[in-house]
Amino acid sequence: MNTIHTIGYSLIATLLLAGCGASSENSNTAVDKAFLNSTSLPSLHILPVLTDEDGNSNDAKATYTLTANQNVNVNIETPNGNWTTPMWRYNNNPLPMVIKANRGDQMTLNFNNKLMSDSTIHWHGFKIPANMDGGPDFPVAPNKSMTYSFTMNQPAASMWFHPHPDMQTGKQVYMGLAGVFLLNDDITNELEQSNQLPSGDKDITLLVQDRRFGMAQNGVKLLQYKTQDMDNDGMLGDIVLVNGSQSPKLDVSTGKYRLRLYNVSNAKNYDFAFSDGRSFTIVGTDGGLLAKPVKVNHIFMGAAERVEIIVDFSKDRVGSKVALISKAFQDDNMEMGNMGDNDNMNMNDNTEMNNTNMSPMEENNMSNMDNDTNNSNTMNQESTPMQGRMANGTEVNIMRFDVTKEITDTTTIYTSLPQRAEIHNRLDANNADNLGNERQFDMTMDMNGMGGMMTFVINGKTFDPKRVDEYVSQNSTEIWNITNNSPMAHPFHAHAIQWQILSRNGVPASGTDLGWKDTFLVRADESVKIIGKFEPVNQGDYMYHCHILEHEDAGMMGYFRVGDNGNVK
Ligand code: C2O
Ligand code: CU
Ligand code: CU
Numbered sequence: 138m139n140t141i142h143t144i145g146y147s148l149i150a151t152l153l154l155a156g157c158g159a160s161s162e163n164s165n166t167a168v169d170k171a172f173l174n175s176t177s178l179p180s181l182h183i184l185p186v187l188t189d190e191d192g193n194s195n196d197a198k199a200t201y202t203l204t205a206n207q208n209v210n211v212n213i214e215t216p217n218g219n220w221t222t223p224m225w226r227y228n229n230n231p232l233p234m235v236i237k238a239n240r241g242d243q244m245t246l247n248f249n250n251k252l253m254s255d256s257t258i259h260w261h262g263f264k265i266p267a268n269m270d271g272g273p274d275f276p277v278a279p280n281k282s283m284t285y286s287f288t289m290n291q292p293a294a295s296m297w298f299h300p301h302p303d304m305q306t307g308k309q310v311y312m313g314l315a316g317v318f319l320l321n322d323d324i325t326n327e328l329e330q331s332n333q334l335p336s337g338d339k340d341i342t343l344l345v346q347d348r349r350f351g352m353a354q355n356g357v358k359l360l361q362y363k364t365q366d367m368d369n370d371g372m373l374g375d376i377v378l379v380n381g382s383q384s385p386k387l388d389v390s391t392g393k394y395r396l397r398l399y400n401v402s403n404a405k406n407y408d409f410a411f412s413d414g415r416s417f418t419i420v421g422t423d424g425g426l427l428a429k430p431v432k433v434n435h436i437f438m439g440a441a442e443r444v445e446i447i448v449d450f451s452k453d454r455v456g457s458k459v460a461l462i463s464k465a466f467q468d469d470n471m472e473m474g475n476m477g478d479n480d481n482m483n484m485n486d487n488t489e490m491n492n493t494n495m496s497p498m499e500e501n502n503m504s505n506m507d508n509d510t511n512n513s514n515t516m517n518q519e520s521t522p523m524q525g526r527m528a529n530g531t532e533v534n535i536m537r538f539d540v541t542k543e544i545t546d547t548t549t550i551y552t553s554l555p556q557r558a559e560i561h562n563r564l565d566a567n568n569a570d571n572l573g574n575e576r577q578f579d580m581t582m583d584m585n586g587m588g589g590m591m592t593f594v595i596n597g598k599t600f601d602p603k604r605v606d607e608y609v610s611q612n613s614t615e616i617w618n619i620t621n622n623s624p625m626a627h628p629f630h631a632h633a634i635q636w637q638i639l640s641r642n643g644v645p646a647s648g649t650d651l652g653w654k655d656t657f658l659v660r661a662d663e664s665v666k667i668i669g670k671f672e673p674v675n676q677g678d679y680m681y682h683c684h685i686l687e688h689e690d691a692g693m694m695g696y697f698r699v700g701d702n703g704n705v706k
Contacts, residue, residue, distance in 0.1 A: 169412065172384070172534045173458045179214035181385040181536060184317060184342055186235045187228075197242050203227045203234070204249040205256055205300070205314055213350070213358070215376070215383035220358045222350065224313035225252065232381050233316050233344055240293060240322035246285040250277045256309060257283075259301035260318065261441065262423055262635065262655040264291045267677025267699070270632055273303040273602060274678060290674070291635065292425035292559055292653065293322040295342070295397040295443045303602060307403050307686030311362050311372060315401050317342050324558055325426070333551040334420070335395040335447065341387070342380075342397045345535060347405045349374035349525040361525060363687075368526075370591065370625075371404030371685045375527040377463075379536045386458075386537040392546030393449045394538075395420070400438040404685040406468075406529050406626065406658070410435035411448070412460035418550060421445030424635030424653025428560045429553055431648045435464060439628035439658035441684040444649065447550055453540040465532040469661035470625040560653060564637050564668045570613040575666070580659065580683065580693070582623040592691070593623075593683065599692035605678060605703060606695035614670045621659040627688065629665070630656040632679035633699070636667040656684050671699050678703040 190200040209226040212219055227234050238244060250256045255278055259271035265287040268275065277283045296318040300309040319342070329336035350358040363372060376383050400407055411417065416434045420426055423443050436444055453459070527533065554560060566572065583592045592599065598606065609615060616639065619629045635653040638646040642664055650657075659665050682694030696703075 169460065169462075169534060172460055172537065173412065175216055175384075175537075177216045178384055178386040178537055179216070179219075179382045181341075181343075181387040182232055182380040182382060184232055184235045184344070184380055185230060186237060197239070198245070199236075199238055199242050200245040200247070201236055202247040202249065203258060203316070204229070204251055205309075206251045207253065207312075209313070211313070211381065213378075213381065213383070214385070217383075220350070220353055221356055222358050222360055224360065225309060226313050227316060233313075235317040235319060235342065236298075237319045237321065238289065240289060240291065240320060243288050244286060247282060248277060248285065249282045250279055252309070253279055254305055254309075255279070255302045256300045256305075256314070257302055258285060258298050259632070260285070260287075260296070260298050261630075261632075262294060262296035263287070263289055263318075264633060264635070264672060264674055265289065266674060267633070267679050267703075270677075270679060271298075271301050272632065272678070272680050273301055276302055289320055291320070293320050293325040294423065294425040294635075294653065295319060295399065295421060295445055296423075297399060297401060297443070299401070301680075304690045307372060307690045308362055310401070310686055311348070311403055312360060315344070315346075317344065317397075317399070319397075324555055327555065328426075328551055332548045335393050335548055339392060339548075340395045340397070342399065343536070344380055344399045344401055345377060345407065346402050347374040347377045347527065350376060365526060369687055369691065371687050373404055373526050373528065375525045377405075377527075377533055377535060384534050384536060386539050388541040389450050389538050390542035390544040390546075391451050391453060391455070391540060392544050393447055393451065393548045393550070396446050396448060397421075397443065398436075398438070398446060399443050400440055402440050404440055404529075404687060406437065406439050406466075407463040407535075408435050408437045408466045409535070410462055410464050412462055415448075415459070417449070418447040419444050419649050420447055420550065422649055422652030423655045425560060426554055426558065427649070427652045428558065429651075430550055431651075433648070436649070437466070437658070439626060439656070439684070440686070441628055441630055441656040442654075442658070448538075450538065450540050451546055455540055455543050457540050458537055459540075460537045461535040463533050463535055466530045468528065468530040468625075560651075564614060564670060566616060566639055566668060568614060569616045569668060570610065571615050575616040575618045576607060578617060578619045578629070578681065580619065580621045580623055580627050580629070582625070593688040593693035595681070595683075595693055595695055598695065600682075600694040604696065605698045607681075607697035609671055609697055609699045611676065611700040612671060612673060614668065616666060616668050618664065618666050619659050620664040621661055624661050626658050626660045627693070628656050628658050628684040629681070630684045631669075631681040631697070633675045634669045634671060636669040639666040639668050641665050675699045676702065 187201050207225050208223045209229050211222050211224045211231040213222050248258050255276040257271040269285050269287045299315040328334040349361040351361050418430045418432050420430045579596050638650040678696045678698050682689045
């Protein structure tokens, strides 16, 4: 297959359209009475947990099999009726699967690829050797298998897994391949047993993903991927699914709930809040629990970020309802309204702005590229522009909590994690091995003239599977400085490590930025300084990239090699 990594082209269209209809910034949310009173909401699906195949869930060994399949018929439930959508799923299960493990467990994960294209399973957030990390350098061909085996010696966290094949990650995740990995340790076990963290049926994982569906034909609606030019700047749908359903409801009792919020959308940002403006407590970020919980009334999340929140229904009357929403916000690229004197994007002249469509030739290349690995599941038909696409920043109802049962809840959330938790040790910038020579990652977007093609790059380079971009010594502690010199926010992610954020635009980290992070948003014009320690287990070639999957697939990605023995030939 021809490796074209520069396939974005239509940001300008986004920018032109963004000027009209910008929603007001952080306006007070008007309570959506119709949604709160709706009697047609589907019930939230609780995600199915895989069971350990070795038959003993208490030993420190676990074996699982994940088989990726195309054409798994999924019943999509929405307030406006249900339909069937063929999706790509693991183990033919209509829902994303959950794997639970304990810190230190020896994992054996057998992956069978029954797709018609190469795939991998990448273990997002795990500190594991590069040859087990499921990067694009270890593709698993159709009808082939691979066994991943590793041990996770890192704090308990809400992590996940997804395919990571070269240039096909966005599509495979969009079609439905992603799963949840919940790591526990003796600290989370202790906190759960002593009622300092909700557990059991009060510990709920919520996978939030936006999707676009085609027109119904005989009760079937096909997923639409990259059916509009603008999708190449980040695939946005118009239907937000939570655990596979649109706007579901969950019956809760008058106690505290631990919600693990996963933004595993391809490109969408959310500003999560409750419809009554209530505050809630964030106890965990991507890589584990916070040393001290943080009280907030909203949380902004980019693609691939996770938080664990505690929401308290103990003061709610039985019969009351509250919605989890994503508030309206001003999207970063709205600031491009005044493009004439914006120097963030290297546009040569204004005439290019009228030339936002692909030439017929490019269009053909695009659809051929898709067809290489494609199937019947996506439609190539172009839908009407803007239809099926909800812009970042549009307010949307995510789900609803219906308080149905009175209980006495004795949970008292911890105020400080046990002292042995690693998060208490803030890495000291003065002890970084590259102090004074920090590694620099500059994210930019360029119009490169030819027909308005948009490129997404880091340090001016497009991903090359044969090139190592950064060499890192084993066991070193490094400061990385990520700058965004583009007009939109990018979620930066690096494999193999959990970072501590030092500062944003020079302002020392606070709040949830004090938690372990493997992915973090870098807003337009922002600069984020992070510190991390590469551990003995970190060995080989790993990726760093933007986690807007269409940017990643278009080459906004690079390799860093830890130690001398890499994987890239
Ligand atoms: Cu979640 Cu390189 O990926
Ligand atoms: Cu990752
Ligand atoms: Cu990006």
